[in-house]
Amino acid sequence: ELTPEERAQKIAKAMRKQSSEVKEKWESLNAVTSNWQKQVDKALEKLRDLQGAMDDLDVDMKEAEVVRNGWKPVGDLLIDSLQDHIEKTMAFREEIAPINLKVKTVNDLSSQLSPLDLHPSLKMSRQLDDLNMRWKLLQVSVDDRLKQLQEAHRDFGPSSQHFLSTSVQLPWQRSISHNKVPYYINHQTQTTCWDHPKMTELFQSLADLNNVRFSAYRTAIKIRRLQKALCLDLLELNTTNEVFKQHKLNQNDQLLSVPDVINCLTTTYDGLEQMHKDLVNVPLCVDMCLNWLLNVYDTGRTGKIRVQSLKIGLMSLSKGLLEEKYRYLFKEVAGPTEMCDQRQLGLLLHDAIQIPRQLGEVAAFGGSNIEPSVRSCFQQNNNKPEISVKEFIDWMRLEPQSMVWLPVLHRVAAAETAKHQAKCNICKECPIVGFRYRSLKHFNYDVCQSCFFSGRTAKGHKLHYPMVEYCIPTTSGEDVRDFTKVLKNKFRSKKYFAKHPRLGYLPVQTVLEGDNLETPSQSPQLFHDDTHSRIEQYATRLAQMERTNGSFLTDSSSTTGSVEDEHALIQQYCQTLGGESPVSQPQSPAQILKSVEREERGELERIISDLEEEQRNLQVEYEQLKEQHLRRGLPVGSPPDSVVSPHHTSEDSELIAEAKLLRQHKGRLEARMQILEDHNKQLESQLHRLRQLLEQ
Template identity: 50%
Template structure:
């Protein structure tokens, strides 16, 4: 008996667990789907569950029988427990079965409804197609009465289908929200198509009814309405042009929206009338007014939309400007409060601490300047759109004034602290070694004393060594490469090849030099900026000798932009010098240089461009190479860059520079040389047999398999079969197979081209600029043998005037220079006693006194010789002309009226000789003009020397630091370099090298 009860309990537990598991499976089923595929899957799942439940039914019945046996066996006992258990299991089973059956009904109902919706939608769309066809037939019906009857029948049919349309629309919208994205999109598209066609059918029906029911009076009234609406649109277009505020435009937009239904209804009616292509005067007028009103209405709406967009943009910009102004004024206020706590330093040590704190304060200025520039740009745009409120403009002006005053206060504070810590701004004596000593003039310009030789020099000892090394590069034949090699050596020596533009820009901003290009920088300020720049470099590379780099960079900047050693240069010159030799991509340098001269609208005028080019050309001028690049006159380059434009934009400036203009061709060459320094090419030089070629590689495009290394190419070496006139490719990196095949193809093509082709189609490697002489361009003069040496010496003398500080003087000249240095030092000290060996060297302008008057006389003698030669040639030419005119008629002239014949041999020779004389005369006149320009420059500089000797010392602030020299490109168009200069002079170098393609 006990065993039966245990069996009952166990079976009850098993059934209960299984039924609960089945309930969980039923509850876990997904909600009823909305697509046929999902519903069919759910139906299969429901049927499977129902079948599994029915398969378990015998166990339920077996449990009921067991319960009945236990109840019968215990008739005299309480058997309610067994009855309740059996009833509970039976209820669970029945409830689960009912739920599964109910889910099946729901799934079948949903699937049936879905099929019904698809069938109803297809049926309605088919009816729409039939109704549209019927309407098209009615539109072409000629009998108006019959068309009216059929139209009424069609309208009745449309009204009957309105209920079905509404039901389908609601069902579609309700179903879209519960479908998957792809199914919802398809159903949405079908519903939208149905709605569009339904509305079009109703509209066309209504228009056709109006057309059939109304007579010509209706269409005349429509024509009048169209004309009135057109006039209204024209008036509103005028009012829209006067709307200057957003509130005015909102009111105007409301008027448009109020008028829109009438305009669209009128246009729709007119289109319905003309759609049947009627004839007559009324139809033509309606068609004309329809097009006119439609165009003007659409234009007015588009104009209003554009104005609304512009108002929204201006509103956004105004909110941004407000935010920037609040932030900037708050930052200025905090800095102003910080300045109120300043007090005077009591000692040099305290001054150094205060100076460190001031630097931390200065670091907040660059972000402030950037925000102010951003605010100025926003205000300029709003002002151009007449959307800048007066209070915002006043607040911006006030903030700018406070920022300028704050910068001035910080600058004065730094000067006070620097003066207190005298000597701390100097890089210190660690940049030179005994027997050298570094000293400064009263205007803080450094100079260097050699105690063993008892001499003084403006240049640092290592700068003197560098200058000696640069003289060896004069053997390079081509001026662009020679200049680039010199600048690369200077760049490495000064450590500027490790200075990025971002480093330099941050240092400029840190010291308040942003947008201060016309400001004058003294040596102390330059040293502070250079120390900040090289300090950042040293943080990344501990091997950098900051004092030495600062001294050398300052030395080079003064040599380039302050040859008279006034101790002051312009901020623009300072930035340009450091940018040119900095580490950056070429286009990045170009963009930064343009930003230096651009106004808030990112444009530059002729004056600013001229200042920039002038400062850039001072770099090759300091090397004595400026003559090869069109001379120091920047006007031709400015004209070439600007063209017919008044203002220059960045895109035009970059496009001009990418053509490598003659005045700046050395800068991209510098970058190519730097890029190819470590390149290794798997090729052998056909001249020196070097393998592999290291550096730049030059491949001839006329000689097969001919390569040259950069050393042989720069020196202009020639080998059998190869000439300088051959086109070549320049490679900064190893070549690819595609380039090899392409070069071979070009070489093959060039093999079949004659020498005359290359003469007629010369390829220059830079963009030529028009010379300073106006009129026709001059041919390159071919120097005669008897004048080659004279021209070279003339260039040498002209260069010595600008570069005399680098000359290596003889012992007697050194003694004379030392005496002048001592006298200049005494004059700077106010006539007081000298300081022994610490004499201050004179400026190069004063050192020009040592140029002998004999040199000037020699120049004048050369010019006189050329003038005499020109006069003799002119006389000879006039004699030949007179002889040709007095010559008796030739037989060919006598037969001229009969027919053309070949000219006489003698007459042809005379004409050819006269033509050659005219060409020779032109070349001589050009050369004479060149020499006269040199002579005028020499006289002007000598006159300046006399004035410097007669004038008392002037303040550094009023002394000019920039000089120019006008030359013509024709005098520099030589293919070979000038002879090497004497030991105490440097020579102007020949022009740019032969044309090469760069890769």
């Protein structure tokens, strides 16, 4: 048993041990407590950072939401303000872009709590979720707003075609194809067509001018009526040029879409409306002019027009001095050196000739091949590689055949209101209004434009007699000059006028031409020839046939019956192509199919049958004549002065002459039959394509 002293030592030892353990535990507890304090401080700092970031984000979100809540519905906005709202919305989207970084920061701070085994309070978690949801909704609302504004601006804004819907009235409706090309729906007849109803009426009215005998005047009067319908007779030439500069139309080969063309035309007609409020209906004029430009330069309705084509088309029909117009047209195609080579001139003439071509009148101006005109211009200037604007104007003053319609158009415009103190010797109109034609063969013989264009004459006066045209009242000096010419012509014989024909234009050789000069490859074309192209082909081939047979006249101011025959033939072929004007053609595939099968096909077959019968009769008659010649020992193709027996000379000469006439007539019939057969093949091809289209 331990002594008290030993017991005390043992207790003291145990106490020292326990004290040491307590000390160790205390130190450990202090370390753990210190570490916990650090963790708590760190967590508290993280929570404070998160709360601060969320509060800051909440402030920014509230500011953005105030702006968003202040937006008016897109449907309540003015059309003219749509672009401004689009710009403001895009700027707002840029302004709220930094909020996205703050949202990301808040989410990063929240994710940093998980490693610390910390969980935000329910209130903080809800606030965080709310901020994320509000940010997503804000983004969606901004994107939706911008999309709605852009769609509204596209569909209803100034660059859209919505404002053009008022250009038509019921039962018509204006619609747009996938490439933005307009077309028109007639709900009454349930048909569609490319041409504006007013354009259809206009072209139907142009058929009334087909009785004008002289092609240059007929074409010019048609273009003048078109010019007035489009209000382009109010458009100054320099204004047109300013509009082109405003829209930065500097690259002539650039292709413009339909909305681009509408923008340019809208600017043009808005300016005209300010000066002529009672005359200009902007939606109607823009739609009509667009329709005309597409008819001339985009017959395939691809929805693309070259910049140069747009410029030349509008400038040609603008108001201004003729030589100033020549200058502007030359400037559009000239190079940086203000000189023009053959290719550039060819592009100018190609685009210009499309205007009469669209009216079906191109054959009278040398056809669509502009190479002869280009060659004529450069031959006039000693075949230099390039010509200047002065040389171009000098050539245009000669009124080349391919461009003669343009100066005649200016004369037609100048003569519209002119009053001449003279009486028409045919219809007795007094005073004569418009053109006045004074005879240089008879004294005091005047003709009004109506009688002159229709080919009417008074007793004792022939169409081939020389005449002078006046588009403004004459002066005393001109009266004296004309009196002198009449006096001279009184003593001249018919042979003199036959040897000295008066040309009304600078003719160009168009027969047996080589390849065409380069034409714009970007110019859209139909997959098959349109009506005007076929009319042009027939008219050109007929004109070439008449030249070959020696019955073509080059005197534009003294057209005789052979030209009447030519126009009658052209008109006949035009009628077989489906009507007097392109606007009367059926519009849907089913209508085209019925019309072709019922009218054109039957008419062509009848004509071909008649011509074949006539050819057979001629062939029989020719064979009989050939046998008679062979029996008499005379070669079929021998000339009249061949050596034959005297008692047969007169009779054989008559037979030879008759045989020649028959051969010529046969050649003409064969040429016409070939034309009709070609057209028949085209119709068969067209019918095949239309049947395929209907089957689809």
